[in-house]
Amino acid sequence: MDDVRSIVTLKTAKIAEIKVPAQTEIPTTDLALQGARNLLVNCVGLQAGDRVLLVEEEYGLGYFDSDAPQIVATEARRIGAEVLTMTTSRAPGPGAIPAALTAAMEYVDHTIFMNRIGDQMRFKSLPGRGSKTMVYTLDADMLAAGSTQLPHLFMVRMIDAFNSEMSQAKTWRVTCPAGTDVSGEVPAEMARQSKDTGNFTVNLFPTSVHKPLPAGSMNGRIVLGRFITGTNTNVYSPEVHFIESPITATIENGRVADFDGNPRCIDRFRAHSKMVAELFGLDETLIHSWHCGLNPGTAYFGKAADDPVRWNGMIFGSPRHLHFHTCGDYPPGEINWHIIDPTVRFDNQVFVECGEVTFFQSARAQALIKEFGIVPAQLKTEQEIGL
Numbered sequence: 001m002d003d004v005r006s007i008v009t010l011k012t013a014k015i016a017e018i019k020v021p022a023q024t025e026i027p028t029t030d031l032a033l034q035g036a037r038n039l040l041v042n043c044v045g046l047q048a049g050d051r052v053l054l055v056e057e058e059y060g061l062g063y064f065d066s067d068a069p070q071i072v073a074t075e076a077r078r079i080g081a082e083v084l085t086m087t088t089s090r091a092p093g094p095g096a097i098p099a100a101l102t103a104a105m106e107y108v109d110h111t112i113f114m115n116r117i118g119d120q121m122r123f124k125s126l127p128g129r130g131s132k133t134m135v136y137t138l139d140a141d142m143l144a145a146g147s148t149q150l151p152h153l154f155m156v157r158m159i160d161a162f163n164s165e166m167s168q169a170k171t172w173r174v175t176c177p178a179g180t181d182v183s184g185e186v187p188a189e190m191a192r193q194s195k196d197t198g199n200f201t202v203n204l205f206p207t208s209v210h211k212p213l214p215a216g217s218m219n220g221r222i223v224l225g226r227f228i229t230g231t232n233t234n235v236y237s238p239e240v241h242f243i244e245s246p247i248t249a250t251i252e253n254g255r256v257a258d259f260d261g262n263p264r265c266i267d268r269f270r271a272h273s274k275m276v277a278e279l280f281g282l283d284e285t286l287i288h289s290w291h292c293g294l295n296p297g298t299a300y301f302g303k304a305a306d307d308p309v310r311w312n313g314m315i316f317g318s319p320r321h322l323h324f325h326t327c328g329d330y331p332p333g334e335i336n337w338h339i340i341d342p343t344v345r346f347d348n349q350v351f352v353e354c355g356e357v358t359f360f361q362s363a364r365a366q367a368l369i370k371e372f373g374i375v376p377a378q379l380k381t382e383q384e385i386g387l
């Protein structure tokens with residue numbers, strides 16, 4: 001325990017400046033441990049005597065830090081589990097699971113990925129009968145953030161409620177302060193599948209997103225700035241394309257019909273998209289689906305522009321963020337288009353307004369909030385998202 005406290009204390013100077021809703025009087029060290037416990041007990045279902053495999057990334061890649069896995073391992077041992085750790089590379093694609101990892105997964109009761117390989121495999125059928133969980137808290141600071149302090153079951157049920165309500169709607173519309181304004185239809189079959197959270201074979205922690213809305217019926221305009229990124233599916237390089245000045249994409253029936261903006265920026269944007277499409281035999285004009293973040297405590301404490309790949313890998317949980325899965329006819333495609341401070345409407349009812357989840361005010365959400373004893377400050381969107 002002391003070792004863990006010293007790890008987190010190193011970062012306390014930075015954390016002290018960040019407002020953690022309704023948790024300000026609790027030391028960061030304890031928050032990180034509480035986050036780990038929420039993951040292990042409430043999400044993974046870890047019990048004393050269980051065998052758990054913690055899959056880490058190679059040291060020095062700078063994506064996951066080494067502190068967060070250590071805190072999770074310490075808490076798992078404290079619960080009484082047997083912890084096995086394994087370090088492996090990110091796979092070239094979802095179909096390339098290393099044989100040693102497959103064997104290890106068959107041997108344990110639970111596999112926890114603090115490694116992007118878990119993200120790559122989230123739509124695949126995986127070996128072994130144990131639980132699989134992908135963790136998006138990339139460092140000790142994120143493990144202490146508000147997103148991990150909301151009880152896992154509360155977020156699961158809140159997102160179930162969101163999925164259920166949005167699935168009853170006929171239409172959706174997404175706007176943003178930069179000028180995005182697109183709309184489309186909610187497919188009728190979504191109402192029948194509202195309990196299905198997106199065909200994932202891996203649990204996600206913290207739970208943060210609603211079911212993706214198909215974009216095949218989408219029309220309007222999407223304004224893109226800053227950068228676009230990969231989707232943590234297949235590996236390619238460069239994974240980030242920086243956009244020097246905003247580009248407006250005109251969308252017709254789920255496909256890019258035209259771009260407007262600086263001609264040089266558009267040419268470069270098209271060239272990058274085509275490069276990715278040709279690598280995997282895809283149509284870069286196709287937009288598959290979109291979703292918005294719903295976990296208000298999601299925070300990114302670094303600068304997104306310093307490492308957009310890392311930012312992309314966890315920021316999707318923030319209600320200040322929405323992304324479109326593009327370049328590919330499968331979820332999640334190969335290129336993410338990022339929208340900041342979205343407003344999301346279903347049948348003209350506002351569910352998310354400029355990065356705040358107004359759905360939390362609905363009678364159905366309020367009943368859950370009361371049941372779990374969540375205080376309003378915990379549901380206010382964290383503004384620190386690295387921009």
Ligand SMILES: [Fe+2]
Binds near residue numbers: 291316323325332
């Ligand atoms: Fe996504």
